[in-house]
Amino acid sequence: MKTRDTSPHTQHLGQAPMYFDYAASTPVDGRVLQAMLPYFTQEFGNASNVLHNYGKNARRAVIRSLELIASSIGATAPDQIIVTPSATSANWLAMVSAGTAGSKPGHIITSPVEHSSVIAAARHLEKIGGAVTWLEVNSNGLVNTDQLKKEIRQDTALVSIGHVNNETGVCQDIESISHLCMDRGVTLHTDATQSFGKTGFRVDNALVSMATFSAHKIYGPIGIGCLYVRNNTATKISVPGDYSATANVPSLVGFATAAELTASMSTSEISRIKYISMEFLRDLHSRVDVQLNGSSTNRTWDILNLSIRNIDGADLARAAKIAISTGSACRTGSREPSPTLHAMGLDIDRCRSAVRVSFGRFTTATDAGAAVDEIQKVVSLLRD
Known part of the structure; x- marks a missing residue:
């Protein structure tokens, strides 16, 4: 029996919603799946037991x-890679290891537009006595590097600034930083x-001294990420015991x-x-009153954060027959305004x-054109 192909690139309106939420998660590439399959059924041995060929x-x-x-x-060597259950785990590992490396919690510099896991780790360090400096960002979502220069002090243990924002696609000048x-x-x-x-x-x-990566954002499986740690990095990473299971x-x-495929x-x-x-943006802009945030x-151009005047984003996302979101997947469902957009100075509406x-x-391109048609249709319905 021939099975129906339900991968995102074959989906059309009227079947399953077309997928425009790649920033939340990506489908596993077929080549990735094929590479994985033998390790479920044939090469299923425990890598810790090298007494036999399995x-x-x-x-x-x-x-x-x-x-x-x-x-x-x-990276220059595989021992610079610490495998983690997720990017969230890797972010927490980097932040908390750096913040608690000394005899007392140290000074951390980050920004209010970071991923929620970075912000949560910073809040945790504040609660246990650490000092956290929150850098200002401008209306374009870029951190204030002049402020960063001034805020670094003798006891600064870590600066954590994300390269590309997961809600807006804004790219920080990480090389200068x-x-x-x-x-x-x-x-x-x-x-x-x-x-x-x-x-x-x-x-x-x-x-960079440390960097976080995730498999399911690059067409790999959910549930695995890693933290890169450069050799001679001052921070000593405290790896939890369950990471060595x-x-x-x-x-x-x-x-x-x-x-490898992504690179x-x-x-x-x-x-x-x-x-x-x-x-997509040009076409949409010609049809509805849309602003790029x-x-x-x-x-990067794979992520667009858009505001359509007098339209509730959550209503649009629910009604449209395309898979989009109202922000970070870690915040979807919250009715509170995005902390990232709020930090950029955008008004509540x-x-x-x-x-x-x-x-x-x-x-x-055909998918993108159909998505514009769908958004225009839903916007008209929501305004009626």
């Missing part, structure tokens, strides 16, 4: 996967979850395959998605009208 083969897969992940992100931190001898962590494969980001070029070989193989395809994929996204120049439309590997 375990030895699993161990080889783990070593090879770590090597592939490291080379794909620009990294040079500033290096000059001042401060450890820099960046959440690169939304930038790997979408900006040309590599840890060797960005010169039995290796999840299928997911690690999937992560590695996804990372090899990034140049062409960035160009293709930018074209589709910009055409965040910088129009310092950004613009915040509440915001939706996030994100594009990916399987988005076509």
Whole structure:
């Protein structure tokens, strides 16, 4: 029997909603799935037990996967990779390890537009006696680097600034920030979850001390991420005991395959998605009163945060036959205005009208055109 293809790039209006929420999660690439399958049914050994070939083969897969992940992100060695259950776990690990490394909680610098996991870790450090400086951001969503220069002090343990914002697509000048931190001898962590494969980001070029990555944002499986830690980084990472449990070989193989594909395809994929996204925005702008939230120049084009005047974003997302969101997947469902948009100085109406439309590997120009038609139709219905 021939099975129906239900991958996002074959879905059409009238069947399942077309997928425009790639910033929340991506489908597993078919090549990634094929690489994973043998480790469920054939090479299913425990990588910790190398007394027989099942375990030895699993161990080889783990070593090879770590090597592939490291080379794909620009790391020099696989021992710079700490595998984690998620990007959220990696962010927490970086923040809390740095903030509690000394005899007392240290000073952390971050911003109010970071991923919710970074903000949660910073709040935790504040509660246990640490000092946190929250950098200002401008209306374009860019952090104030002049303020960063002034706020670094002798006891600053970490600066954590995400490269690409997961709600707006705004891209921080992480290379300039990294040079500033290096000059001042401060450890820099960046959440690169939304930038790997979408900006040309590599840890060797960005010169960050630590960076967070996630498999399910690059067409790999959900439930695995990693923290990159540069050699000689001042922060000593306190890895929880459960991180050294039995290796999840299928997911690690999937992560590695996804990372390798993403690195090899990034140049062409960035160009293709930018074209589709910009055409989508031009077409939508010609039909409805829409505003782009965040910088129009310092950004990736796979994520658009849009406000349509006099339309509630949540109502639009629920009514439209396309899969979009009202912001970060970690906040979807909240009726409170996005902290990111609020920090950028947007008024309450613009915040509440915001939706996030994100594009990916399987988005076509035809899909984007159909999405514009659908948004225009729903906006007209909501205004009647």
